Amino acid sequence: MAAARFNFRPLTLETWGDLERLFGPRGACGGCWCMWWRLRRVDWEAGRGASNERALKRLVRGGTVPGVLAYAAGEPVGWCACGPRADYGALSRSRILAPVDGREVWSVTCFFVRRDWRGRGLAAGLLRAAAGLAAAAGARVLEGYPHDLPPGALPDPFVHTGRLGSFERAGFREVARRSARRPIVRKTLRRPARKA
Helix, strand or coil: CCHHHHHEECHHHHHHHHHHHHHHCCCCCCCCCCCCCCCCCHHHHHHHHHHHHHHHHHHCCCCCCCCEEEEEEEEEEEEEEEHHHHHHHHHHHHCCCCCCCCCEEEEEEEEEEEEECCCHHHHHHHHHHHHHHHHHHCCCCECCCCCCCCCCCCCCHCCCCCHHHHHHHHHEEEEEEECCCCCEEECCCCCCCCCC
């Protein structure tokens, strides 16, 4: 399925209800609400569920656009979290995903695709939409932390940072690998064209 069948929108207060519908009562996976990479483990664990949801909504209310939603026939079917790497404290605490160099980058930290839409090329489309969001915000490099695993090696919810093939299809290239199965990939972004 071509990504052209999907529409993409940034997460704002206007689209917040769509994220709630997509994530459902479990907050995507185990009450995470896409706060895993932003919080210390003890704080994330204490906030599982409603508290993590409120934390993400506070970010959105404050003007942060923490990612993009994918739609098919008007229904929310996918999510990709992205933002400045500095916003994700868990990355700074990871030996495997430590910074490659001193460049300021944006990071793609998480995907959530509705079960009935998995395996249809949506992750690569979400990555392209995330790249557009990052470039519009002034980012010059978008970085990801996919799994390099054979299909079926892990259940889909445990591959929330994405698969290497999806990143490669979206134009990312490997720049570092400190673990056999966890490369760091990057895509150089172009400034959006100015409207005349």
